[in-house]
Amino acid sequence: xxxxxxGFTLVELVVVITIIGLLSTIGISSYTNILKExxxxxxxxxxxxxxxxxxxxxxxxxxTMLEITGxxxxxxxxxxxQIKLAACAAANKTAITKIGAAAKNIxxxxxxxxxxxxxxxxxxxxxxxxxxxxxxxxxxxxxxNGIYYDTDDVIYNIPT
Numbered sequence: 001x002x003x004x005x006x007g008f009t010l011v012e013l014v015v016v017i018t019i020i021g022l023l024s025t026i027g028i029s030s031y032t033n034i035l036k037e038x039x040x041x042x043x044x045x046x047x048x049x050x051x052x053x054x055x056x057x058x059x060x061x062x063x064t065m066l067e068i069t070g071x072x073x074x075x076x077x078x079x080x081x082q083i084k085l086a087a088c089a090a091a092n093k094t095a096i097t098k099i100g101a102a103a104k105n106i107x108x109x110x111x112x113x114x115x116x117x118x119x120x121x122x123x124x125x126x127x128x129x130x131x132x133x134x135x136x137x138x139x140x141x142x143x144x145n146g147i148y149y150d151t152d153d154v155i156y157n158i159p160t
Contacts, residue, residue: 039116057102065125065137068102069095075122088120089113115141
């Protein structure tokens with residue numbers, strides 16, 4: 001049996017297609033992980049910027065976050081299972097704007113209300129909310145699953 005000089009056998013073709021499929025699967029998996037990590041990185045960066053702004057605002061004004069924003073829990077509008085995104089985002093946007101004003105807008109920051117997964121950032125200004133309280137102010141993201149206060153969240157406690 002003589003094989004043609006210009007052709008491929010079916011087995012050779014199947015092997016090539018299988019190898020291309022395996023390489024594609026590995027590439028797509030790596031790309032998905034890179035996208036996921038980049039969203040976490042951007043969210044951590046944004047939370048860090050808000051935290052720097054908050055710390056600067058507290059230092060310049062001599063006030064607690066509660067006194068700056070006039071709200072002990074901007075995140076409370078986000079806590080129920082029936083999240084009202086507009087109310088939640090508005091409360092956090094207002095808090096960030098007031099924090100920026102207290103910091104005399106020294107740090108350039110857009111009014112960020114949502115994380116990379118389109119969940120509103122949570123701002124809890126509970127430091128000094130109660131006498132002798134050890135609570136700290138914090139900023140959080142619900143992470144990719146959109147459920148607040150579980151294992152995939154990004155939470156930053158602002159030092160007192």
